[in-house]
Amino acid sequence: MNLFTDLRGVVLAALEQMTQAGELPPGLDFANVAVEPPRDPAHGDMATNAAMVLAKPAGMKPRDIADRLAGRLTDPRISAAEVAGPGFLNLRLSPAVWQDVVATAIREGAEFGRSDIGAGQRVNVEFVSANPTGPMHVGHVRGAVFGDALANLLAFSGHDVTREYYINDGGAQVDVLARSAYERYREANGLEPEIREGLYPGDYLIPVGEALKAKYGTRLLDCPESDWLAEVRDFATEAMMEMIRQDLAVLGVRMDVYSSEKALYGTGRIEAAIERLRSMDLIYRGVLEPPKGKLPEDWEEREQLLFRSTAHGDDVDRPIQKSDGAWTYFAPDIAYHWDKIDRGFDALIDVFGADHGGYVKRMQAAVAALSNGRVPLDIKLIQLVKLFKNGEPFKMSKRAGTFVTLRDVVEEAGADVTRFIMLTRKNDAALDFDFARVLEQSKDNPVWYVQYANARVHSVLRRATESGIDVGDSSLACADLTGLSHPAELDLARKVAEWPRLVENAARAHEPHRVAFFLYEIASDLHSLWNRGNDEVALRFVQNGDPATSQAKIALVRAVGVVISSGLAILGVTPVKEMR
Structure with missing residues (x-):
């Protein structure tokens, strides 16, 4: 129901x-x-811009259109249609509309707000995709939470969603991982490890070294690198991926698909993707212009194989093959996205770190070319997270050697708190994560404030049950709600009515943070009504000796609880029934 x-x-x-x-x-x-809702609630319950957007193409004055339109809005839900200013049309709805929203929210329960705007469209959301060289760090947390919440939001709005992790196991970094793991293997065999510059120093590789010893004994110690590199690389990569899967599970994230970059090499799939682009006259040999500004010392003009990405909106054409014949990082990424297109997805979403900003246009150009413009690619960049405690930069134990891990953050703050706070800013805005503030019990802590509102909902239901009032959903949905007539109560019902619209708008924009913002707003409205009830007996949810009126007021509270529970589910946060 989207009113x-x-x-x-x-x-x-x-x-x-x-x-x-x-x-x-x-x-x-x-x-x-x-x-949509008017900017000033005093102007009405809803407003339409119809007269303003139609005036110019109709060759008419906005107010003339608005006056005629107002006279035709005879729907019984509309109690008044008022023309304002140059031609805005404000609508006032009867209280019965908001009372019906409350009943509908209770009756539909977890389905309230669910939308079919996705129409079953198949959407691939690729996120995290961290290099398999160690445990996930705090920078990956935000991308993981964002991607998972976005997938939840899209599924809630009628899309068929696949969560995907792209394993970057085809580059030089996995060779570095193998050499680092080999040193820990030597250590497990009683030798001094040589963790030279450029290798990964974290203690997380010690168990990998021990596992290598358990499998190979001392057999690899005297072998040249060429004999052991491939085997150790595969072994260490799988060990890191198992660690990453466990890290994601701690955060409540589970992928549907893991795709390997390495699987693209030697199969002809990269070459086939490039040939497809060549058939469109988008591949050519050429020389790129030097970068603007100060030239790098190693800059030299050289002919390369280039993708004509400017034909699809990029700023410059992009190299796909190095002068030595090896593919650039861009080439397997082209093949990987072509694979996603071939799998039948209707839309693609990539969640990248902020350092991938330069990759956006070239990747969108490749997808546009490979799909003939049929499949849109939206790339969401995730800005950095800065850790604090009591306002001071916070450093925890770094078993990873160089960074704070996902486990460190979740063990300190908890998965639910971590997930909610990571969604309290838009993805492209930097986020400060203060461990003291995210755990404090105050209005300034949004996750506590929302959870407290949900706990209050259940507190009301428990008190009503103790008073002998039937607060089952079937009874509340059928209750006489005409008693919900106070402006403060109707305002809260209006907020409940906004939930389905919020879901659709957030899904269209690919912005799950809007859900977190909305939950804070509706929680604030509930707390405000609760506090007013301390001074105004008529606003208390349980009216002693008047079960019928109590049911109406409790129905409103229950409807708010329905929205909060659904919103938290989208964010991947477990709602609490009691604050401890």
Whole structure:
């Protein structure tokens, strides 16, 4: 139930009537006509921009359109349609509308707000995709939470979602991992490890070295690198991926698919992808212009194999093969995205770290070319997370050797708190994570504030049950809700009504942080109503000696609980029923 969509349908029907009556010229495009909450709640319950967006193409004054439209909005839910300013049309709805929203939220439960705007569209969300060279660090946490919450949001809005992890196991970094693990293998055999510069120094490789000893004994000690590198690389990579899977599980993230970069090499798939682009005249040999600004010392003009990415919106064409014939990092990424297109996905989403900003246009150009513009690629960049405690930069034990791990963060703050806080900023804005503040019990801590609201919902239900009031969902959904008439109560019901619209808008924008913001707002409204009840007896949720009125007020509280529980589920946070 999206009340805003329903009322937009009423407005569009009235506009069609005006067209048929000759009050509007034929052929007008109504796509940009919106019905949304007014900026100032005092102006009404909803507002439409219909007159403003149609005035110019209709060759009419906005106010003339608004006046005629107001006269045709005879839906019984609309108690008044008022023209304001140059032609905005404000709508006031009857209290019964908001009372019905409360009943609907309870009746639909976890399905309330669920949308079908995705229409079963197959969406691939690739996120995390950390190099398999060690445990996940704090920088990966935010991307993991964002990607998982986005996948939840898209699924809730009717998309068929696949969560995917791309294992970057085809580059030089996995050779470095193998050499680092080999030194720990030597250590496990009683030798002094040589952790020279450029190798991974973290203690997390000690168990890998011991596992290598258990498998190979001393057999690899006297072998040249060429004999052991491939085997140790595969062994260490799989060990790191198992560690990463465990890290993700600690955070409540589970992937549907793990794809390997290495699996693209030697199979002809990279070559096939490049040939496909060549058949479109998008591959050529050429010389790139030097980078703007100060030239690197090693810059030299040389002919390379290039992808004509400028034909699809990029700033410059991009090299796909080095002068020695080896593929650039971009080439297997092209093949990997072509594979996703071939798997039948209707839309692709990549979640990258902020340092991949330069990769956005070239990857979008490749996908546009490979799919003939059919499959959109949205790339979300995740900004850095800075750790603090009591306002001071915070450093924890770093068993990884050079960075704070995901495990460190979750063990300190908890998975639910970590997930919620990581979504309290838009993905492209930097985020400060203060361990003291995210655990404090105050309004300034959004996760505590929202969870406290949910706990209050259950506290009300328990108190009502103790008073002998039937608060089962079936009873509350069928209760007489006409007692919900106080402006403060109707305002909270209006907030409940915004939830389905919020879900759709957040899903369209690929912005799960909007859910976290909304939960804070509705929690604040519930707390405010609770506090008003301390001074105004008529606003208390349980009215002694009046079970019918109590049921109506408790129904409102229960509807808020439905929204909070659904929102937390999208964020991947477990709602609490009691604060401890």
